[in-house]
Amino acid sequence: MAGVVVVGSQWGDEGKGKVTDYLAQQADLVVRYSGGNNAGHTIVYDGKKFALRLIPSGIFTTGEVVMGNGMVINPKALLEEIKYLNDAGINTDKIHISDRAQVLLPYHIEIDAMEEALRGDAAIGTTGRGIGPCYVDKYDRVGIRMGDFINEERFNKKLHQVISFKKKLYPDLKADADQIFEEYKEYAKVIKPYVCDTGEFLDEAFEANKKVLFEGAQGTMLDIDYGTYPYVTSSNPGANGVSSGASIGPLYLDDVVGIVKAYTTRVGAGAFPTELDGDLAHQIREAGHEYGTVTKRPRRVGWFDAVVVNQSRRMSSLTGISLMLLDVLTGIPTLKLCYAYKLDGKEIHSLPACVEDLERVEPLYIELPGWSEDISNVTSFEELPVNAQNYIDKISELVHCPIDMFSVGPDRKQTIVLRNVFEDKK
Incomplete structure (x- = not known):
């Protein structure tokens, strides 16, 4: 039995699609447990790029996918997506939709x-x-x-x-x-024909020792309870939403992988303590192609915020981190990591519940020397420049969580796995 959850651990757009696609190749079925067609992901399959809004990405690998009871499903949008996949030659017969969604x-x-x-x-x-x-x-x-x-x-x-x-x-x-x-x-x-009791279906899958991947939508800072309320979504996109949104007990979950960028981005309104502007923001935005997939709006960018990721770690019980887009920081002489906030003269290590207070916090930073070497072709942690290794190690230390994998580019081969969550035990 193996249940693995992939969750975005900032404000979304962290690169969940890439990691989910990678892990889905080892899974027997992929489950989505929250949200609707307000959240999407882009998957490259057989050399083609696909944009999905409702159907889990496992449709390209296992073909066996579940849309859980925690989702809200627009039937018209769902059928348009099924047709979109069928027209591209993708079989959608193994979709299972909860009768309680x-x-x-x-x-x-x-x-x-x-x-x-x-x-x-x-x-x-x-x-x-x-x-x-x-x-x-x-x-x-x-x-x-x-x-x-x-x-x-x-x-x-x-x-x-x-x-x-x-x-x-x-x-x-x-x-x-x-x-x-x-x-x-x-x-x-x-x-x-797709509708069934997916809770019973998943229970049978675990009894048969199948590998199940739970696919989060959006980011945990958009969580209705623990995100930057009211600038949040209407569900629990973190691992805290899996049990209620997929009708399974928490003991089925073995690993929770938090997807984070090596920096931070945010779309739309709301407090963003580590936000950057000016030339450095532009450099990171261009290097990371930080523009909305649909709207093309520039994303807001900022330094890595360990307070945000620690909030995600606590609420989702993260067992490991997948650090994305490390290569984007190449060429920046000095890198900053936010380790805490100061609010009313007091150092704090969690997000204030009220957005008005979050807007007043002062981020506290540590500084590390950057690297100038091209890291896009490295295949191991040891091949990274020492300063890049130190940056990864410091993030792991600040968020109290090991790094399971990191990426140095958009291709699948540019994802370096340090621990295989489906095979290597914690």
Whole structure:
């Protein structure tokens, strides 16, 4: 039995897709346990680049993938993604969708846009895909789950009930229950064969000693409970969300790999204590191609923040770190690592709960000499320049976690594995 979780341990965009793709080649099945089509990853398979939003990346390797009950699934978006894969010759027959996953419908997207507009200057900056309103319905106990969706009679009844209820709360809501039903009942017929009790399916997989990879979405600093609230997502993207989002117990998990960049990036609004600007920020951004995959917006960049990664370590019980994009820092004479914050004259080692306090912290740094040598072709830790080795070792020391792998470029062969989590025991 082997259960391994891959989680982004900063604000997202850490390179989870690459590590997940690497580990998925050794797994028997890959599970996604949270989020919806607000989170995506890019996978290079057979020389082609694929952008997925809902379906786990294991579809390219094991073919056996699970979409857990912690997800919110837009049926139309799911079928578009299945067609996108089928058109490229990828078999999608081995998708297993939880009968307890929430179904995201057009009125969620409409409500998302209405609420963002009402917030005005206090808008959160959602993706506009209805994720938050769908999770709200889950906890308000008016959501429609996959098990309901694939039963035409129950879907019709519950859909009319919830839209009638929503229109009392949102008088300007334009959603038409009959119109949605007629369109989405056809989607349900196509999706029905994929739906099952995935908790039981996973239990059987572990009983059969299969290797299971759990694929996180987004980054743990976007966690609804422990992230930089309110600039967060609507779920628990860290390993803390696996048990509830995949219907398995925590003892099934053997390893949790935290994916972090050798520096820090963030997209959108919110506090960012180690943020850089000017020429150095531009240098790192260009070297790391730090632009949004879809929007092309420049990402905010900053020094490595051990306070952030330690927060992720605690909440996800990280057993190891995958340090990405080390090569981006080549040529910077002096590198800084944030080891703590100062708030109101006191040194602290965790993120304040209130974003207003996080905006006031002063990052405390240690400085290390950088390296100028090209490291893009190294194949081992020992081949790195001494200063690059020292940088990795210091990060491991600051975050109280060993380094399982590090990358020196975008290609799969540029990922150097120090410990194979599926084979090498802790």
